Amino acid sequence: MxxxxxxxxxxxxxxxxxxxxxxxxxxxxxxxxxxxxxxxxxxxxxxxxxxxxxxxxxxxxxxxxxxxxxxxxxxxxxxxxxxxxxxxxxxxxxxxxxxxxxxxxxxxxxxxxxxxxxxxxxxxxVPRGEGTMVAVLGKPLEEVETALAQVSNGVAEVANINAPGQVIVAGDIGGIENFKALMEGAKIRELKVSAPFHCxxxxxxxxxxxxxxxxxxxxxxxxxxxxxxxxxxxxxxxxxxxxxxxxxxxxxxxxxxxxxxxxxxxxxxxxxxxxxxxxxxxxxxxxxxxxxxxxxxxxxxxxxxxxxx
Incomplete structure (x- = not known):
């Protein structure tokens, strides 16, 4: 073959x-x-x-x-x-x-x-329950990074750039909640993970x-x-x-x-x-x-x- x-x-x-x-x-x-x-x-x-x-x-x-x-x-x-x-x-x-x-x-x-x-x-x-990861769908990396730069309460960082319109963000609970508020209206999906990897x-x-x-x-x-x-x-x-x-x-x-x-x-x-x-x-x-x-x-x-x- x-x-x-x-x-x-x-x-x-x-x-x-x-x-x-x-x-x-x-x-x-x-x-x-x-x-x-x-x-x-x-x-x-x-x-x-x-x-x-x-x-x-x-x-x-x-x-x-x-x-x-x-x-x-x-x-x-x-x-x-x-x-x-x-x-x-x-x-x-x-x-x-x-x-x-x-x-x-x-x-x-x-x-x-x-x-x-x-x-x-x-x-x-990171103890269980203190960190998480979310998938941001349908948004360009630049928009995600702009929002992340404005996070003032905790940690939220790009973890994976998987595909066009699929960026994974990891951080502590406070940082991720702050990020989600800044990205209001975006399609964001919580991932079933036990820790915030790659941050x-x-x-x-x-x-x-x-x-x-x-x-x-x-x-x-x-x-x-x-x-x-x-x-x-x-x-x-x-x-x-x-x-x-x-x-x-x-x-x-x-x-x-x-x-x-x-x-x-x-x-x-x-x-x-x-x-x-x-x-x-x-x-x-x-x-x-x-x-x-x-x-x-x-x-x-x-x-x-x-x-x-």
Whole structure:
């Protein structure tokens, strides 16, 4: 099969009870990946993925390694079947770690352990109920930033620039309420998150992660991985470390990343590996001409060739 593609990996929020179970039931390779994840964490992540409970799976210290593991399973099964290396890769927030595993820059074992800690540090940075995130729909980034500059009561900052007319804002309760008042009449949707990710309130998590990231062994990427904070290709261990640390408090520049990838690889198929199809939907909003497809089940891999015709 002649396929040129970009590998994409989703972030937090894509998890659901039952994810990855069909792959585990049909593949010894998938069983082995789940076994290694369970061993690395010291508890049964696979049981959480397959059986829940949902509240425990959604806890950020569990959802992050769970999504990474399931995404890695689908990518590895795809590679086992088709053997075609991607031109480049990117991941949304947490998904950047999965992309680095795919590019052989970070071992799967280390990645599972690091993102488990990342989730715990992020939750500890801001107590539950003190921070939140909202999606601002249908407004340009400039208008959102103008309102944010006027927030005088608390913290409210751009966290993700996902697509045209979709900007995510994070902060404390006071700051977000102030921001919503300044954006009166705008379509604003509360997100179901346990903490305000990708803003300055995550500074304690950034400091905690710095040590873990510097201890981890990184190698040069075997293909370019586009970083969230720069929307540019990264290769070398030191720039990878720097970008991952900055990412914790920095904005996710997904819109720019997809535009850069589609410009550099104009004929590539954008394949999302992992639970759900959040990135596939965002990518079509960014560029309707993109050929975007998701692989979120064992069957998706088996039927892949017919799905891209």
């Amino acid at each position: 002649d396929l040129k593609y970009i590998a994409l990996f989703p972030g937090q929020g894509s998890q659901y009870v039952g994810m990855g179970k069909n792959a585990w039931e049909n593949s010894d390779a998938a069983k082995e990946i789940f076994r290694r994840a369970d061993e690395s964490l010291g508890y049964s992540l696979s049981t959480l993925c397959f059986e829940g409970p949902e509240e425990e799976l959604t806890a950020t210290q569990n959802s992050q390694p769970a999504i990474l593991t399931v995404s890695h399973v689908y990518y590895e099964l795809f590679m086992d079947r088709y053997g075609i290396t991607p031109l480049a890769a990117a991941g949304h927030s947490l998904g950047e770690y999965t992309a680095l595993v795919a590019a052989s820059a970070l071992s799967f074992k280390d990645a599972v352990s690091i993102v488990h800690k990342r989730g715990r540090y992020m939750q500890e940075a 300055s309130l995550m500074e304690p998590a950034r400091k905690a992660m710095e040590g873990d990231i510097h201890k981890a062994e990184f190698c040069r990427c075997s293909f370019p991985v586009f970083a969230n904070v720069t929307a540019d290709a990264e290769y070398e261990p030191e720039e990878i470390r720097r970008n991952l640390i900055e990412q914790i408090t920095g904005r996710v520049r997904w819109h720019e990343t997809v535009e850069r990838l589609s410009g550099e690889y104009p004929n590539a198929v954008f394949i999302e590996f992992g639970p759900g199809r959040v990135l596939t939907g965002l990518n079509k909003k960014i560029n309707r001409k993109l050929k975007a497809i998701n692989i979120s089940s064992f069957e998706d891999i088996a039927l892949f060739e017919s799905r891209i015709q």
